[in-house]
Amino acid sequence: MATQICAWSATSPFGHGRAAFGAGVRAGVPAGDVVPDFDIADRLGRKGTSSMDRTTALAVSTVGLLCKDDAAAVVTDERTGVVLGTTSGSTQTQFAFTTDSLTRRKPYFVNPAQMPFALMNSAAAQCASWHGLTGPNTTVAAGRLAGIATLRYADRLLRTGRASALFAGAAEECGDARTLLERRRGNTARLGEGAAVLYLRPGGGNRSALAEVVALDTRLAVAGRPREALTECLRRVLAGVAPREVWGMAPSGPDPVTTELERDAVSAALGREVERVVVPAELVGDTGAATGAFQLAALLALGEAENEGEREPGRLAVATAVDRDGMVGCVVVRLLGGSGIATQVRGSSR
Amino acid sequence: MTRRVAVTGLGVVSSIGTGADEFGRGLREGRSGARPITGFDTTGFAHDIGCEVVGFDPAAWLDDPQRLPRAGQFAVAAATMAVRDAGIDPTDARSLVSIGTTDGGADRGERIAEALVRGEEVTAEEAARVPAGLLSTGVARALGLSIVEVSTIATACAAGNYAIGDGYDAVATGDVDVALCGGADALCRMTFTGFYRLGAVDPAACRPFDVDRKGILTGEGAGVLVLETLDAAVHRGARIYAEVLGYGLNCDAGHPVAPDRDSVARCMRLALDDAGVTPGDVDLISAHGTGTKVNDVTECGAIHDVYGATPPRTVSVKSMLGHTMGAASALSAIACSLAIADGFIPPTINHTATDPECAVDCVPNESVPATLNVVQNNALAFGGNNAVVLFGRN
Numbered sequence: 001m002a003t004q005i006c007a008w009s010a011t012s013p014f015g016h017g018r019a020a021f022g023a024g025v026r027a028g029v030p031a032g033d034v035v036p037d038f039d040i041a042d043r044l045g046r047k048g049t050s051s052m053d054r055t056t057a058l059a060v061s062t063v064g065l066l067c068k069d070d071a072a073a074v075v076t077d078e079r080t081g082v083v084l085g086t087t088s089g090s091t092q093t094q095f096a097f098t099t100d101s102l103t104r105r106k107p108y109f110v111n112p113a114q115m116p117f118a119l120m121n122s123a124a125a126q127c128a129s130w131h132g133l134t135g136p137n138t139t140v141a142a143g144r145l146a147g148i149a150t151l152r153y154a155d156r157l158l159r160t161g162r163a164s165a166l167f168a169g170a171a172e173e174c175g176d177a178r179t180l181l182e183r184r185r186g187n188t189a190r191l192g193e194g195a196a197v198l199y200l201r202p203g204g205g206n207r208s209a210l211a212e213v214v215a216l217d218t219r220l221a222v223a224g225r226p227r228e229a230l231t232e233c234l235r236r237v238l239a240g241v242a243p244r245e246v247w248g249m250a251p252s253g254p255d256p257v258t259t260e261l262e263r264d265a266v267s268a269a270l271g272r273e274v275e276r277v278v279v280p281a282e283l284v285g286d287t288g289a290a291t292g293a294f295q296l297a298a299l300l301a302l303g304e305a306e307n308e309g310e311r312e313p314g315r316l317a318v319a320t321a322v323d324r325d326g327m328v329g330c331v332v333v334r335l336l337g338g339s340g341i342a343t344q345v346r347g348s349s350r
Numbered sequence: 351m352t353r354r355v356a357v358t359g360l361g362v363v364s365s366i367g368t369g370a371d372e373f374g375r376g377l378r379e380g381r382s383g384a385r386p387i388t389g390f391d392t393t394g395f396a397h398d399i400g401c402e403v404v405g406f407d408p409a410a411w412l413d414d415p416q417r418l419p420r421a422g423q424f425a426v427a428a429a430t431m432a433v434r435d436a437g438i439d440p441t442d443a444r445s446l447v448s449i450g451t452t453d454g455g456a457d458r459g460e461r462i463a464e465a466l467v468r469g470e471e472v473t474a475e476e477a478a479r480v481p482a483g484l485l486s487t488g489v490a491r492a493l494g495l496s497i498v499e500v501s502t503i504a505t506a507c508a509a510g511n512y513a514i515g516d517g518y519d520a521v522a523t524g525d526v527d528v529a530l531c532g533g534a535d536a537l538c539r540m541t542f543t544g545f546y547r548l549g550a551v552d553p554a555a556c557r558p559f560d561v562d563r564k565g566i567l568t569g570e571g572a573g574v575l576v577l578e579t580l581d582a583a584v585h586r587g588a589r590i591y592a593e594v595l596g597y598g599l600n601c602d603a604g605h606p607v608a609p610d611r612d613s614v615a616r617c618m619r620l621a622l623d624d625a626g627v628t629p630g631d632v633d634l635i636s637a638h639g640t641g642t643k644v645n646d647v648t649e650c651g652a653i654h655d656v657y658g659a660t661p662p663r664t665v666s667v668k669s670m671l672g673h674t675m676g677a678a679s680a681l682s683a684i685a686c687s688l689a690i691a692d693g694f695i696p697p698t699i700n701h702t703a704t705d706p707e708c709a710v711d712c713v714p715n716e717s718v719p720a721t722l723n724v725v726q727n728n729a730l731a732f733g734g735n736n737a738v739v740l741f742g743r744n
Contacts, residue, residue: 081601086504088454088482094540098463101543107394108547115544116606116732119452120482120504125733128603134613137601137735138512141454141482141502149501153516160519162599181462184477220490220498229496324478325487327500 003155004201004209005333006165007073009066010297011035011058012194012284017065021196022301025283033174033192033285044130051113052126053090054173058195059123060130063167066197067131074165074199081135081163082124083154085146085170087289089120089139092175123171135163144252145321146170147292148216148329155213158202169197172288182286185324189254192285196293210300211333214316218329227261230320230328234269237332238318247315247335248276248302250295252322254286262320274318278302295319296333303335355521355594356583356744357687359436359576361428361532364681365401365569366670369431373681374688376670377696378717383671384555384567389457389537395546397553401569401672402537412492419455419479420536422488424572424677429489429530436576436588441494443527446520447486448501449574450509450533451676452731454482457538485534489574499526507638507673508729509533510573510680511737515597517577518739527578532680534572541675542568548607550642556673557700558639558666559646559708566640569672573680575687580744591687595724595740596625602734608644609730614652621726621738622656629657632740633722634695636682637710638730639666640673649730650708662726664710669699679729679737686725686741695720 009017013031014024016038024031040049040057049057063082067074088094097118100110116122121139128137136157142149147170154168172178174193182191203212215237221229238246249266253259259279267273280287280294287294299317320330362369365383366376375381383401392398408415408423411430415423429447433440458479462472486500499520503512510533517529545551545566552564583590598620602610622629638649653661667685668674674681685696694717701714727739 081599086482088456088459088480089504091459091480094456094459095463095466097544098460098540099467101539102464102467108543110543110547112544112547115548118540118544119506119732120454121506121731121733121735124505125601125606125735128601128734129606132603134601134603136599137505137603137733138599139504141451141485141504142500143481143483145483152499153501156516156519156523156525159523162519177463180466180472181477181480184472184474186474218499220487220496220500222491222494222496323483323487325481325484326491327483327487 002203002212002214003158004203005198005211006201006209007066007070007199008297008300009062009069010196011062013192018069021297025278025298025301026305030283033190035194051111051117053093053117055090055171056117056123056126059084059171060126062195062197063127063131066199076133077164079135079164080133081137081166082127082133083138083150083166083168084124085150085289086120086139086141087143089122090117090173091177091181092173093118095177143289144291144323145327145329146289147295148218148321148331151213151331152216154200158200166200167197168200169195169293170290171195172290189281189286192287194284194287194290196290196297198296209336211335214332214334216331218327221326221328226322226328227265230265231268233328233330234265237330238269241316243270243272245316246270246274246318248299248317249274250278250280250299250319252291252295252320254281258322262322266318276302292321353522353524354580355518355577356580357575357591357594358578358583358588359432360684360687361432361435361574362684363403363406363424363427364571364671365403370435374692377685378694380697380699380715380717381670382699383569387537390539399554399567400537401567403570418484418488419458421451421454421534422484425449425485425489425534426492428532428572428574429493432530432574432576433493440528444497445495446499446517446526446529447489448503448513448516448531449485449489450503450513450680451482451485451535452506452509453535453538453541453675454504455480455484456540457536460539489530505735506731506733507675507678508731508735508737509676510678511727511729511739514575514683514739515599515737518594518597521577521579529577530574531577532574533677535570535675535677537568537570552641555700556641556669558641558669558698559704559710559712560701561703561705563641565642567672569674571674571677571681573677573684575683590744591691592741593744595742597621597739598624599737604734607732609648610734611648611651614649614730614736615655617736617738618656621740625740627724631724632662632726634662634725635664636686636727637664637666638728639668641668647707650710661710663695663713665696665698665713667696679727683727683739686727690722690725690741690743693719693721
């Protein structure tokens, strides 16, 4: 009974919502670095947003779009929750808060309303508050591995019945503070921003899903050999899968070197090249912790488009991740081609 | 999902003692970790008391401590102690490392912000010490774990209980054989300043449930628990401190900083149901008990809603440890485990007179011997993130 992805949405340099991101991914032409027309007060109203950080606003807005775009698929109750990934929360807000403390006449002349937004759980907590989601509400800090880490955590909450459904994803802002930290670490990639969120339900329900999570795995590349560690992960999750079943992959790499490593690992594990490769960082820039959610969203967007043709549903897609701090991982999803609305399950060959 | 889960190893870095034994002695003695803060410059604040860890030598636990933020160093030390205490070698096990935190590497981040204010350079090494994910990957790396699931849970001040809950599920479902879970945080200027600005820092001592309480003391430290199946623990003849009986998570979905009494009560009921126990079975509550006016009244109100007029004894170890943020509920969980194993109730120190609005027996100032069968560990966080874990005597 695999966890099902029943709907998704994204806010990205391509624009607002699933349609804008899907069109951008299918066209394959890189977008800008920032989300267009994203003024927090315009998007969310003035109430409760005067001190809100951009990361939180991106997440809150994206969950809102997901509920609106896919109203038929998204059902919530009091056990529906939120699981979001992050790198370090809003470093922009943290730096601003500290700078105020260090430069004002008294060290405590800071804006107290800013404090909750300086904490890493701000985005998830505000999504709950904004959209009335009282179930488990968790933030997982995992950098570029956040997509897989949140999916694994969410999957366990659904399997154990602790949540009826979950909004799982991540947001990342692109402010001066993040830019400084990334550049100092030698990241020369184009930095982007945005949020992508999946709506997950436990397997075995009678709802039509877009995809289901087949398997995932992570490793710590202890000896500094990420390619080998990732290949091991892939071999494990793809055990029993016919290589030709794997239709698409999305690497996490913000740069060609990492992307190549991820593609090589997939080829090594499968013994063949994958037909369709989509690299979110080439399209919307390096979105840090949100990369993983964008990888899955991109695969879903492509799968939906190509599913309209003659292809049979039930194809597999792989998202890989390599984080600078040594973690690698991958997730395999089966694209089911469901519309997301309540109909009979189809396409699952499990 | 029927595998029972045992706590078989404990590791502690705290302001009242390092290691489970010393920490346990500190709890029994009602030791206070309060002292003037040296971790950051407190010039300009009217008071500067916190519960700082003194004498911690990261080089004793790590070959390359400069790669991790202080919270990561604490986490590695606590995890190493926990694994030694459990007497296991997790290297080849399928394992989970789950470390909860509020601030992650924010103490390093604020040094960078400070360098920018002064027009100083920021090095690659400094920038690399900020990501919060380092807390769990640092543990996995230090212990040589490879086939590992790592998770740094950043659910603010309830993060320790979140991590323990996930560790429990991971072991109970058979996803992993061993879970190293808990929490870690280092003192940082940002947290101190924020609580200070909110008027929620006590000038001298943390006095939960007391009529004269004035707020928290910020603290630091780490607590890590080793969880494995009860069967495995029994099979290898391990010392079993306690059994994890179940837990509950929910979110107020309301105010960003003020807790919601009804929602906190719902979280306790979720945990009790999950553990299959009734309020009458519970012998002790280790409260979130921060020592702020609003937390203690709201939390005690919720306890009365669930437990009726005479709830079990309700203590706050924050009176001794201060508020160690993401480590708080992990250290409190370790206190629960030691209390069950060693038959005592840690006191709530600095206590003069109980606030009638709290109306709990907080075991003032001196620990008492007690046989404890079921203990509840509460955690509440900014953002309305509640997590309650129940431990039982095996």
